Amino acid sequence: MTSAPVRTIAVTPESPLTIGDLERARGHIDVTVDAAARERIETCRAFVLQTLDSGRSVYGATTGFGPLVVFDGRETTSEQCDNALLHLGAGQGPDLAQPVVRAAMLIRMWSLAQGRSGVSLGVVDSLANALRTDFTPAVPRLGSLGASGDLVPLSYVARALRGEGHAYVGQERLPAAEALRRAHLEPVDLDGRDALALVNGTSLTAAAAGLAVASLSRSRLAAVSLSALLIDVLGCSPAFLDSRLLAAFGHPHAGQVGSELRGLLEGLVPSGTRALQEPYSIRCTPQLIGAATSALDYADGVVRDDINSISDNPLFFPEDDFVAHGGNFFGQPAAFSTDLLTLVATQLGNLAERQLDLLIDPHRNGGMPPMLAANPGAQHAVQGVQLAATAMVASMRRSATPASIQSLPTNWHNQDVIPFGTQAALNALDQAQTLRLLHGSLAVALRQAVHVGGRRPTAPGCVALFDRLAEVVAPVNPDRPLDEDVRKAADVLDESCAGQHSL
Known part of the structure; x- marks a missing residue:
């Protein structure tokens, strides 16, 4: 050792x-x-x-x-x-x-x-x-x-x-x-x-599922934190987070996300220059991330059952002089729940990519330069980061086909119906890891936005996250490769979310 x-x-x-x-x-x-x-x-x-x-x-x-x-x-x-x-x-x-x-x-x-x-x-x-x-x-x-x-x-x-x-x-x-x-x-x-x-x-299936839940739970918190930082940097009004509005929606997790966003945005001073209603990538964050939270809550319960289960055949009960032959090794619960996790990761990835697109568009970002470049044309800032983010989202969408319904008879028709839970769980873990990088990409863009004219955050909760990002990601001026910056930003988000209760 x-x-x-x-x-x-x-x-x-x-x-x-x-x-x-x-x-x-x-x-x-x-x-x-x-x-x-x-x-x-x-x-x-x-x-x-x-x-x-x-x-x-x-x-x-x-x-x-x-x-x-x-x-x-x-x-x-x-x-x-x-x-x-x-x-x-x-x-x-x-x-x-x-x-x-x-x-x-x-x-x-x-x-x-x-x-x-x-x-x-x-x-x-x-x-x-x-x-x-x-x-x-x-x-x-x-x-x-x-x-x-x-x-x-x-x-x-x-x-x-x-x-x-x-x-x-x-x-x-x-x-x-x-x-x-x-x-x-x-x-x-x-x-x-x-x-x-x-x-x-089903121990390998359960392992991949558990690690996917852990990663996506952190990414859910990262999505909340980055959305709050985007709202603050753009100077949006938080009116769409009103507790009465979200209570009327009737989905408790949307209310939970709204509460988390309000906490991070406490002390926010709106710019007063934004339109009455924000794009959905801002205005509908409680509903979207709330739905992701509901799905994660379900998957978390399945995983906790799986990792403490006895998945074997046969099982032995000495106290009853009984040998039980059955199917506790059939990984259908994990298959369904991890296919759902892949959908969660993909939609959170869609949200992050759209928020990134909003930031680089001078027609929607409050007048910041295109691509957040200090000298557009001579410099391109986060243009490459957005291209890579688009590629990652496309990859996630292509991988979002459920594995749990792909049953193929095999094993001389002994296994005539199968769940493919292992493939579902490993795929969910892959998509969770890609989502981390999409969030890292958005974080790099938010850090750059403040450098090129976006306002410094006003809410203390957002200031704290921005300052942590600024410690590891320097302003992009002049251009440089940003692959390592994206990974560093993803690590910062993981660290900032690791100690928080996510579900």
Whole structure:
């Protein structure tokens, strides 16, 4: 281990896993499996072994997998482990980002530690030990249907813990056996039940969904903050934020956003030069961002249920001498909710791009120069930033087709209906990351607007945000590449929103 853990997480019923825990899993975390959890795991494991000794059939432990359940499995438990994992090593595409994989490992460990999956204690300890280091399995992006869990990607996690395949230590990609040695970890021993339990859950889907919710929650706050700053810089009247008006709309989250905007704009001095009614990209921000807040609130609830669920098959109930075969690995809730997150990200992206367009237009921005250039023609200021923003919005729109309705029968029609939750969740996370950059683009333009004649904000809440942006983004005069400025501004927005309650 190369550094001290930054967070201790105890596996107890009184302390459920949180979305914040998923984000913290990108670094070293100390996951404590308490005595009660260890007893649950061992009791369930003993029941599984007794069940197998009695000659009862248990899916995946005595049988083939998927539609091949009608055939016997391999003769020994170690062979049955290979039977489960090797055929799933068929993933393609680039490796997933390490924070996504590590969050998935945490969720999988949490699920297995509930004592319903029948794994050996060493499986849970192996995941916990890896999370205390910077060991991360190399997992290809493409392969999961989110229908029988995340079979293909999680097989790469299981194999890496055995010392097979590849893994990262820090940013270095290595053969997994070498990565385990570098991280001072021992390869885990697995049998067939262990192997199937490691892969037969929606942990990767839930991880991507949770990280998307976290990112979009910050971006929702950023959208509120940037809208307030735009209103102040342009000198708009805040009359459209009247609490009576928004209460009449009947949607509580619109009222919440209106309240947040009024708080940021407290002390605003309108210029008195704007038209009676502002464009929708200003006037309808409570309604638009309020609807996004409602959708995020729903998705947040789904994710919290998912990350604390037992997504596996079969499940074991020793107290009732019962083995339950079913479909808890079917990721439909996450599929629906993360497709909704993609729509939220895309519409917030549309709003940011339109607000940016408003700022650079001298016919609508209160007389500031076109493209916010100090010397138009000789300089072009944020013209390139707007071009890139338009490209990002177009990309988001193209990616907004729902994954959750793309069901294709597969697996010899064993999986005859599938949710594609993993693709939906990873897509939502991609769009969340693009939205950050659109907000960074708008922030750079707002900073430049004040430099070329826009007024300095008058509301203290807006002044504070502007000053933080001005610390990292210099005026554009003369022209310079602004790609890094956009990323720095996005980081400032993340930092300013990280400590606030978003939903």
